[in-house]
Amino acid sequence: MKIVVGHLYPDYLNIYADRGNIAVLERRAAWRGHELEVRTISVGDAVRAGDHDLLYIGGGQDREQARVAESLAAKADGVRGAVAEGAALLAVCGGYQLLGRSYRDLQGVELPGIGLFPLETVAGDTRMIGDVLLECELEPGVRRTLAGFENHAGRTRLDPGAEPLGRVVAGFGNDGESGWEGCRVGRAVGTYLHGPLLPRNPWFADWLLAQALAHRIGEPPELEPLPDDLEQEAHAVSARRAQLRGGRR
Amino acid sequence: MRLPIPLAAEVALARSAGRLSRLAGAGGGTTVPGKLLWKLDPTAVDRLAARLPLGSALISATNGKTTTAAMAAEILGGRARLAHNSSGANLVSGVASTLIDAREAQLGLFEVDEAAFPEVAARVRPRAVCLGNLFRDQLDRYGELEHVAARWREAVRLLPPATALALNGDDPQIGDLAADRPDAVVFGVDDPSVARPSLQHAADSKYCVRCGTPYEYAAAYVGHLGEYRCPACGHKRPPLAVVARNVRLSGLQSAAFQLVTPAGSRDVRLSVPGLYNVYNALAAAALAGTLGASLDEIAAGLERFSAAFGRFERIEVGDRRLLMLLIKNPAGANEAVRTIVDGGTPTHAVVALNDAIADGRDVSWIWDVDFEPLLSGLERLVATGDRAAELALRFKYGGMDAAAIEVVPSLEQALDRGLELTPPGSELLVLPTYTAMLALRKIVAARGFVRPYWERAA
Numbered sequence: 212m213k214i215v216v217g218h219l220y221p222d223y224l225n226i227y228a229d230r231g232n233i234a235v236l237e238r239r240a241a242w243r244g245h246e247l248e249v250r251t252i253s254v255g256d257a258v259r260a261g262d263h264d265l266l267y268i269g270g271g272q273d274r275e276q277a278r279v280a281e282s283l284a285a286k287a288d289g290v291r292g293a294v295a296e297g298a299a300l301l302a303v304c305g306g307y308q309l310l311g312r313s314y315r316d317l318q319g320v321e322l323p324g325i326g327l328f329p330l331e332t333v334a335g336d337t338r339m340i341g342d343v344l345l346e347c348e349l350e351p352g353v354r355r356t357l358a359g360f361e362n363h364a365g366r367t368r369l370d371p372g373a374e375p376l377g378r379v380v381a382g383f384g385n386d387g388e389s390g391w392e393g394c395r396v397g398r399a400v401g402t403y404l405h406g407p408l409l410p411r412n413p414w415f416a417d418w419l420l421a422q423a424l425a426h427r428i429g430e431p432p433e434l435e436p437l438p439d440d441l442e443q444e445a446h447a448v449s450a451r452r453a454q455l456r457g458g459r460r
Numbered sequence: 461m462r463l464p465i466p467l468a469a470e471v472a473l474a475r476s477a478g479r480l481s482r483l484a485g486a487g488g489g490t491t492v493p494g495k496l497l498w499k500l501d502p503t504a505v506d507r508l509a510a511r512l513p514l515g516s517a518l519i520s521a522t523n524g525k526t527t528t529a530a531m532a533a534e535i536l537g538g539r540a541r542l543a544h545n546s547s548g549a550n551l552v553s554g555v556a557s558t559l560i561d562a563r564e565a566q567l568g569l570f571e572v573d574e575a576a577f578p579e580v581a582a583r584v585r586p587r588a589v590c591l592g593n594l595f596r597d598q599l600d601r602y603g604e605l606e607h608v609a610a611r612w613r614e615a616v617r618l619l620p621p622a623t624a625l626a627l628n629g630d631d632p633q634i635g636d637l638a639a640d641r642p643d644a645v646v647f648g649v650d651d652p653s654v655a656r657p658s659l660q661h662a663a664d665s666k667y668c669v670r671c672g673t674p675y676e677y678a679a680a681y682v683g684h685l686g687e688y689r690c691p692a693c694g695h696k697r698p699p700l701a702v703v704a705r706n707v708r709l710s711g712l713q714s715a716a717f718q719l720v721t722p723a724g725s726r727d728v729r730l731s732v733p734g735l736y737n738v739y740n741a742l743a744a745a746a747l748a749g750t751l752g753a754s755l756d757e758i759a760a761g762l763e764r765f766s767a768a769f770g771r772f773e774r775i776e777v778g779d780r781r782l783l784m785l786l787i788k789n790p791a792g793a794n795e796a797v798r799t800i801v802d803g804g805t806p807t808h809a810v811v812a813l814n815d816a817i818a819d820g821r822d823v824s825w826i827w828d829v830d831f832e833p834l835l836s837g838l839e840r841l842v843a844t845g846d847r848a849a850e851l852a853l854r855f856k857y858g859g860m861d862a863a864a865i866e867v868v869p870s871l872e873q874a875l876d877r878g879l880e881l882t883p884p885g886s887e888l889l890v891l892p893t894y895t896a897m898l899a900l901r902k903i904v905a906a907r908g909f910v911r912p913y914w915e916r917a918a
Contacts, residue, residue, distance in 0.1 A: 222674075225828075226596065226599065226604075227599070227822075227824050228824040228825065228826075228827030228828045230827060230828070231824070231827030231854070231857070234827075234857045234858070235857055238857050272604045272605065272606055273604065273606065274606055274667075274672070275667070278672060338603070340600050340821075340822075341600075341821070342821070360600070360821075360822045360823075360824065362599055362600055362822065405822075405824055406822075406823070406824050407824055407827055410827075410850070410853040410854075410857060411850060411853065438862070441849055441852045441853055441856060441862065441865075441867065442853060444849035444867065445847075445849035445850045445852075445853050448846070448847060448849055448850070449850070452815070452821075456821075
């Protein structure tokens with residue numbers, strides 16, 4: 212089956228090796244006989260609900276993020292509409308912030324977000340940098356861990372009742388205080404974790420692929436297991452790093 | 461209140477600490493005296509530098525600063541006795557250590573870490589400064605590239621007006637510094653035949669530094685280095701004074717080019733390969749020119765130069781040979797890969813990824829490197845270092861058969877495995893990150909094949 216991915220602003224937001232995430236989705240889809248078609252969506256392009264099974268947005272430098280914020284405002288209805296009608300989405304770092312309601316920098320200047328995720332971000336005067344380990348329960352009763360790296364000045368506060376991606380086992384997470392990391396709305400997930408995230412967390416790559424397929428066929432399918440020894444080893448090393456030297460709250 | 465310790469006493473104390481460190485087997489002791497002196501009296505660095513009769517020159521860049529400094533040393537070594545931090549200790553403490561050791565030196569020649577450049581420049585008050593390039597590098601340590609560029613801009617503004625500037629005009633962030641300094645010597649490449657067909661994935665400064673519009677490139681050479689022009693506001697590469705034309709790259713063997721300067725031109729043949737080394741040679745030529753070197757001295761020095769420590773080395777190990785190239789960020793690693801492939805794709809490689817502070821704790825950068833050109837010829841890859849498994853994934857998802865990838869975290873075992881796979885008489889490619897490079901050299905040195913770095917640096 213064909214899976215259509217809309218990659219938002221790869222020309223501006225690519226600072227943390229976002230193409231590694233795309234490569235993992237491509238290969239893991241292909242190994243199951245699915246074809247991933249990646250379409251670039253940048254300044255001047257429109258997002259129409261229904262066009263994509265999965266949207267992806269990465270992180271960038273401050274200046275580039277400001278430029279994207281401006282352009283993204285014109286796509287707000289398209290992106291929110293796509294997720295509302297069942298498309299999956301992964302937003303990492305800067306992209307995660309831009310999909311919240313707003314981002315306020317150190318000078319107090321506010322960049323508007325598109326309000327897909329019920330959260331706000333305020334820049335702090337120190338960066339939260341280090342390895343992170345999360346525990347997630349995306350499906351009831353199924354607990355899995357995500358290991359990655361974070362590097363952000365933004366403190367992200369979820370609205371009361373909002374669903375985080377996971378609980379911080381080691382590292383800073385959304386704001387360095389709450390103990391939560393990321394945010395989930397239906398099939399859309401936002402997170403600060405890069406590394407990139409998907410190579411060392413193959414279960415999560417497969418969860419996203421299943422959600423993207425669900426947009427096509429109604430239900431997330433059971434994906435055939437793959438030999439993931441290298442992935443598990445990379446996950447274990449990254450998780451140990453977080454436990455040994457991740458940022459402390 | 462600080463006790464007024466005489467400078468000579470501080471220096472003597474710091475020197476003994478360096479000898480102790482070497483005796484204790486803790487490495488070369490190259491930064492121990494400097495760190496101690498720094499603790500005793502931060503202004504001692506200023507005073508030691510002020511003693512150099514011919515002043516100091518500073519070289520900074522994301523990539524190539526060690527090689528550029530070594531090339532400049534080769535050019536200038538005949539003119540003056542140098543204080544040169546050749547083993548790569550490039551923070552304030554490393555500069556301090558070099559100054560302590562250089563009793564009879566006349567001219568200081570220092571490569572300086574990008575983040576440390578503003579402080580070193582303020583303390584040393586250099587006679588000349590060479591700025592080579594800015595690429596994304598260790599975001600967990602340096603922060604975003606634009607922040608480093610902003611700090612450099614401010615540091616350059618604070619330099620004494622008499623300080624000579626050698627600037628890489630092909631890098632938009634650095635070329636723009638020439639706007640306020642019409643006396644700056646701007647260098648760059650002018651040979652579209654060695655340009656890349658398009659900007660690489662890892663190109664960083666691709667938006668106009670003035671207005672944010674994407675640059676149009678008449679030629680892109682290395683990462684975002686090239687001949688650029690903003691279609692909106694017209695910001696473009698400044699006119700070049702020191703230029704490489706007619707560039708001829710000969711795989712892993714050498715690189716030749718016509719060096720064009722206001723004083724005339726010379727054909728230069730480097731015994732190090734790759735377009736990135738042509739940039740390093742241009743930087744060294746431009747800097748040496750501001751320090752009074754003649755064109756003949758420059759050309760001769762560049763041709764004499766062999767290789768800087770650990771950047772590009774061929775090491776004989778019994779009946780096999782190691783070809784070791786340092787990789788540390790996407791732009792530098794891309795050039796290493798490009799140069800290797802130009803010389804013929806190797807069949808066996810050991811790639812080493814560590815994640816100590818000096819390597820960058822965030823290893824995501826390996827996903828921005830274009831390793832793919834290596835894959836077609838590579839029969840077997842040994843992934844090693846603290847993050848060996850992550851590196852293996854980079855190659856697996858890049859399209860390499862997982863069965864052809866071996867994960868051997870121990871550097872020594874990986875090296876042995878790589879040598880075992882390499883047929884006698886052939887060459888094993890080794891691509892290590894910084895701390896892995898130091899460790900691998902130590903392993904090879906312990907077996908008697910290379911000298912330890914502090915002897916080599918002496």
